[in-house]
Amino acid sequence: MKDVILVQRRIPRCSESENQRKLAELRELARAGNYNVVSEVIQTRNPDRQYQVGKGKAEEVAELALSEKPAKIIFYNPLSVTQVYNLSEMCKCEVIDKFQLILEIFASRATTRRSRMQVELAKLEYELPRARKIVSLLKMEERPGFMGLGGYEDSYEQDVKKRISRIKKELSTGQRDSENLRGYRHSKGFSLLSLAGYTNAGKSTLFRSLVDENVEVENMLFTTLSPTTRYLNINGRWTLLTDTVGFIEDLPHFLVDAFRSTLEDVFRADIILLVVDISEPVDVIRKKLAVSHEIFWEQLEKATIISAINKADRLSPEELSSRLKSIAYLAPNPVVVSAKTGEGLDELKDIIYSHLPEWKRFTLELPMSGESMSAVSWLFEEGIVHSINYGNTVVMDVEARNEVYHKARSLEKRLSFR
Amino acid sequence: MERIIAVDISGRHRHNSRYLMVCAAVSLSVSGGHVKQIHGVNIKPFVSDNPPEVVDVVQMIERTVEGMGGVIIVAEEGDLFNQPEWLSNSMFTASFKYPESLSERMGIEIAHHISLSSRNLLLDPRSWEPIKDNL
Secondary structure, eight states, X not given: OEEEEEEEEEOTTOOHHHHHHHHHHHHHHHHHTTEEEEEEEEEESOOBTTTBSOHHHHHHHHHHHHHHOOSXXXXXXXXXXXXXXXXXXXXXXXXXXXXXXXXXXXXXXXXXXXXXXXXXHHHHHHHGGGHHHHHXXXXXXXXXXXXXXXXXXXXXXXXXHHHHHHXXXXXXHHHHHHHHHHHHHHHTTOEEEEEEEBTTSSHHHHHHHHHTSOOOOOSSTTOOOSOEEEEEEETTEEEEEEEOOOBOTTOOHHHHHHTHHHHHHHHTOSEEEEEEXXXXXXXXXXXXXXXXXXXXXXXXXXXXXXXEEEOGGGSOHHHHHHHHHHHGGGOSSEEEXXXXXXXXXXXXXXXXXXXXXXXXXXXXXXXXXXXXXXXXXHHHHHSEEEEEEESSEEEEEEEEOHHHHHHHHHHHHHHHTO | OEEEEXXXXXXXXXXXXXXXXXXXXXXXXXXXXXXXXXXXXXXEEEEESSOOOHHHHHHHHHHHHTTSOSOEEEEXXXXXXXXXXXXXXXXXXXOEEOOOSHHHHHHHHHHHHHXXXXXXXXXXXXXXXXXOTXX
8 A cells, every 4th residue: 555645725714524524535535546644734725826735835745745755645626737747846756636546546446448448538538638738847848859849739639639539439339339238128128227326325235235246345435436237126027226336526527428338327227226325414415415416417317216315224213314304305215224234125125116117917818829838938037927827728917018018918819819 | 395496597698788687586396306386487687787796696686586485595506606605695685505406406497498588588579479360
C-alpha cells in the first residue's frame, strides 16, 4: 500500500457534516485505490487560481510531503492543469484530484476489454480540454526530442480527438450487441431487474442474498465495476437480476457517459431496486437519494422504482420508522430489508412480483397425443404450470405471458380438430 | 404524499431591447416517483428593461405563487443563479428548496412547458387564428 496525503478545500459556510462526509468519501476512495492515508490537510476558503488552496497552505502541504514522503497527494477539489503543475513543482510529488483517483480505481478494476476501453475513453475525455495546456506547460521547459519545433498543441489535441472517436466507434458496436441481447431476453419472457444505488449501499450483498450466490462483496467503494447478471426466480417467474456499479456524488458527466454501458442495465430494466443504506445519518441518505433521482431523471426510460431500505438490522424499530418517515418522499415503494440477515427478502420478492409485467392465467385442454406432450413440456419451460391433470385429455392451469397464451390457444384449437 | 408548488421562469434573455418573462407555478401533490394530482396553475408575465437579478427572481416567484396555499416552493438551481440552497431559502418568505425527487423534477418540467408556451403565445399575437362562422 502506498502512502498518500489528502487535501480538501472547503467552501466557506458549507455545513460541517457535509464537509466531513465528502472527506470520508475521499478517504474511502483512497482505500479502494489501495492507498494508505498518512495525513489530511483541510482549508476553508474560496479557490485559488494557482494552487486551489492558499499559497501558505500549499507550502504547508509541501513541507508535509517532504517529511512523510507520500506517493501521491490527492485533492478532493477538481484541479486545473496549472494547479497540478504548480503543486507538483512545489511538493515534488505527484498531485491528482478525486476524478483522477476514480479513473485509477476504474482502471485497476477493469477486467474486460470493453471496460478497459471505457476507462481509456474517460481518461482521454478528461485530458482533452487540458491537452493544449499540458503541451504549453511542457514547452516551457522544452528539451530536444519533445516532438521538435512548431505548433504541436494542435497536433497533440488532434491525436487525442482521433483516439476518442476510434474508441467511441468500437464501443458503439458493442452497445448494439448488448441492446440485442436485452431485446432477446425480453422476447424470451424474462423481466429485467436492476440493482441501483449509491456506492457501498449493499447492492452486491443484496444481490448475493437474492440469488443465493457468492458474488464479490467487500466493504469498499466500486467493488462492482462490470455488471453481473443472474437468474432470479420470483414466485415462479424467471427474471434477470443485474448488479451494477454504484452512483457517486458529483460524478462528472464524462465519467457517467463513459460508463454508460454499466449504467445502461439500470436504465433499461423493467424494475429498478434502489438500494438505500438506512443506517447512515438522515441528511446523508437524503442527499444520496437526491443524487440517485438526478441520475434517473436524466436517463430513465420506463421503469418502476422499488426502494430496498437496506441495513435495517443496525437500527432500533423506533429509529427506523422515524427515518423512513423523513425520507418517504424520496423513496418510492419502500421495503425494509436486511441483505445480511435475510430479513424482509420475501416481502421484497412479493412487491417485485406485483410490479412485474402482467401474465395471463388460463386453462388449456389438449388431447392425449405425442404432440400434446411436447406442448406440455414447452409450457413448463415458458410459463408457470399451477396444476395438470392427465385423464382422457390433458387439462392444465397455466400462467404465461401474452405471446405464449395466444400460441397455446391456437395449438389447442389445431390439436383438438385432429 | 407531499404538496409542492413547482415554478419555472421563461424568457430571461433580451428580446427587442426588453426582458419579457413569464413565470408559471404549478401546485401538485407528489409521491416519490409520481405526480399524483395537479391542483392548479398560476401564470404571471413580467417585463423589465434590465436583466433580472436574484431578488427580482425571488419577487417574481413570490408574486406568481400568491394565493396557492402555504406549501413548499420548488425551483431549479439555475433559476436562482446556482446559489447555495440555504441562501435561496433565506430569501423567500415561504419555504423553498431545489428539486430532489423524480416527481419534483417532473413538476418543474410541467411548469417549464407552461411558461414557455404562454410566453410564445404572448409574443406572437399574429399567430392567433380567427374562427370562421361557417366552421
